[in-house]
Amino acid sequence: MENPIQFVQWLRSVAPYIHAFRGKTFVVAFPGELVTAGALPVLAQDVSLLHALGIKVVIVHGSRPQVEEQLALRNLKAHYHNGLRITDAAAMECVKEAAGELRLDIEAAFSQGLPNTPMAHAAIRIISGNFVTARPLGVIDGVDLEFTGVARKIAYETIHPILSAGALVLLSPLGFSPTGEAFNLTMEDVAVAAATALHADKLIFVSETPLMTDAEGRDVRELTAAQANALLKTGQLPADTAFYLQACVKASRGGVPRVHIVPFEMDGSALLEIFTHDGVGTMVSTENLETLREATIEDVGGILKLIEPLEADGTLVKRGRELIEREIDYFSVIEHDGVIFGCAALYPFPAEKMAEMACLTVNPEVQSQGDGERILKHMENRARAAGFSKLFVLTTRTAHWFLKRGFVHATVDDLPKDRQHMYNWQRKSLVLIKQL
Template identity: 90%
Template sequence: MENAIQFVQWLRSVAPYIHAFRGKTFVVAFPGELVRAGALPVLAHDLSLLHALGIKVVLVHGSRPQVEEQLGLRNLSARYHNGLRITDAAAMECVKEAAGELRLDIEAAFSQGLPNTPMAHAAIRIISGNFVTARPIGVIDGVDLEFTGIARRIAYETIHPILSAGGLVLLSPLGFSPTGEAFNLTMEDVAVSAATALRADKLIFITETPLLSDSQGYEVRELTAHQADILLHHGNLPADIAFYLQHCVKATRAGVPRVHMVPHNLDGAALLEIFTHDGVGTMISTENLETLREATIEDVGGILKLIEPLEADGTLVKRGRELIEREIEYFSVIEHDGVIFGCAALYPFPAEKMAEMACLTVNPEVQSQGDGERILKHMENRARAAGFDKLFVLTTRTAHWFLKRGFVHASVDALPKDRQHMYNWQRKSQVLIKQL
């Protein structure tokens, strides 16, 4: 029974994301290292699940280790300049060989229809073609990169109907010129160009690199493009991570709302990043996605959903929709990417220069991450701005949390007169007051 309850709670928690992402376009780029590590079948299962949920998926694969392998088989040496491969005619043959093998492996992975797997009964069609027009990079610092190129155009007008018809699109790190030449591109460049041209809602890099961390070693879960620029400017990042991050910033600057870097060594990394509040990777966005603000009438449904479980178990006093609608001006909410994860209300008692903070709630999934304290500080600031000297709360179960944050026990007589008359002697809530 406990497992059943956990399943229901999990399904309810991901439902807002499923609703929000249906019909959206995601570009998912993964390196050749993921294929070499044997993780392609699992990735195919996870992306097939996204497809089944109505998400339009475009895949972009890399091929660096496979190209290195082909070069080794021909006793050829890899040559680089500024981190880019110098692709001569012999190396270009290796690039084509690697891309052809990978394309077949990827198509095979998405053709599995084995029972008892996420691919059971799936009939996914993955389509690739000459969707990328490219040009040569040319000569840089006196070095001719030969057949190494960059994407010039993505055939979005051809790709969109394929996605609308239920197909997946596969893009290789190869591009073609109008004169019929093929060029070796980077997976990152193709992915950014595709996400930009298709006006994708998300670009997800499933990387061979570890989770991004700052100079103190702390994991970085979310960055604005501006913050990412600062991080790159300091120059302390490993070259491979910096290369990914540069392309993440480029994509956000070009209008892609969300770009994610997710390490591939975690099972189900793409799903965990997309369908959980904090994800498992680093998200880069144009602006900070988490906001703490005063509530509006549009937030009533989200507040009700948040507080209903606590009303049911008696932690909070029950409030109906009509009451919250009438009192919405007293509420503040904390939201992340459009989903409300916390709330509180501030009720004024001007005669005594006191305010009551009520209904402080944080989604259980994201507790212990400081959101409750952020809401508390926000409500304290609201109270101070309104000219109040004291903030009080009435609680039956969370007194210790408030005591640790500067509140002290008080009697019912210390409450404003009007609030004393409304005190529920059956609940016998503890009264705690904080001097502002």
């Protein structure tokens, strides 16, 4: 291995996500264009990795280019209204043909198991069936869409036991009515209906669209459902991107906490989106994902994992779990999508109206994004609210960072009396004070 240290650091960095996602339900949806592009085997490997990590996965596939191909073979012309296919009886036969062929291709992709490949020893079972109940869309603007339908119900009571038994569930863009008719559905509609009915933790669209950008050309990485809806109203997005984003908003409003759009052109995009802080696509959430708040006892494990490397190299004074548990009320944390990326503690010295900020730590992955400064401002506000007039820190390696933010050099004699008695003369930490 060329760089074993980098590998170990990477593996440690994804551990919090692995712990957070084990036992959760993800819906992974992709268009027929992904299969046409030859990306199905790689996606199958990535989904099998999610499965191996204990994540329950439902797969939803699209079939538009495959249906177009079947129509062309029969010398039939495709008809659309407002972006939706008008599915007559002949087109419906093409839809069934395409869905059946794709289902077999997907099952074959998940049957890979050659030695020295990512799916060696995987033995994944994938189950499909009549899990989607649908109804016809009917007549819209005077146009009869015939066998084009919309999902009405997902058989979640049947799907949940299948997932719990360790199998994957595959949903095609087809639904069935109580009268025995089949209807052509959109992949996005089935995916949203499935994620909502199953109370999925994530819905991931592995799409043919590039990363979303705003009017100024800046990457759009995170949006709340309200922000996404406002962006849609501007009308600036390409039609395909807008269609995906509409589905994201609908899923978010249906109770799906996180909905992602990632480009399949990037190798491993789904994994990068799930297991890295910034991801590679656009995420729509029911609320702002990053919160800066006072810590609770449930945060102790995350704080320990964050500060342990700095304790090991001597940057921070070593603290045990019991000490952090006792002092948890002094801590504040920055949390992003359930993972703690920064923390600090505020120790009061009321007699001198001073407070010490200690253990200021930000995950190395995000140190250039201003989280350290946000935590500092938060702790200053906590100190002011508690009636303190001065904030001080003791540091051996980051004095310059604090000096740039208004702290000035001081001496041990300037510290509160009780803190002077606890000063560690072996570490010889610099004393910096800021007037609040």
